[in-house]
Amino acid sequence: MSAQPTDRPQGEVRATFEGEPISCSPGASVAAALIATGKRGWRETRSGGSRGLFCGIGVCFDCLVEIDGESGQRSCMIPLQEGMDVRKAQGPGAAEDTARGDARDEEAGA
Numbered sequence: 001m002s003a004q005p006t007d008r009p010q011g012e013v014r015a016t017f018e019g020e021p022i023s024c025s026p027g028a029s030v031a032a033a034l035i036a037t038g039k040r041g042w043r044e045t046r047s048g049g050s051r052g053l054f055c056g057i058g059v060c061f062d063c064l065v066e067i068d069g070e071s072g073q074r075s076c077m078i079p080l081q082e083g084m085d086v087r088k089a090q091g092p093g094a095a096e097d098t099a100r101g102d103a104r105d106e107e108a109g110a
Helices: 030-036 099-108
Strands: 014-017 020-024 064-067 070-074 085-088
Touching: 014 030, 020 030
Parallel strands: 014 085
Antiparallel strands: 014 020, 064 070, 064 085
16 A cells, blocks of 8 residues: 555645735745746845845845735745735845845946
C-alpha cells in the first residue's frame, strides 16, 4: 500500500497587488505570487533603486510590502491568503536599506 497525501493543496489563492489580481497555489508566499504574475520589483530604495525578492528567507529587507494596511511585511515569509490587499511599501520605514542594498545601488550607478 502506498501512502497518498490527503492534505494536498487544491485550487488557487487570489489577492490583489496595487489593485491588480495576483494568484498562486495555497501555501505559496506573497513574493512567490508576485513573481508568478510577472512582478519583479515592488518597492524602491531611497535612491530610487527597484527592489523585490533577494534572499527569499526573511534575512534581508528587499521584499517589504504593505499587507492589508500593515507596512513593513516581508513578502517572502507570509503565505498569500484569499483576498489580501498587497501594496508597494511606502514611506520612510519602507526604505530600511541594508548596507548590502545601498552598496548594490552604488555598484549599479543609481
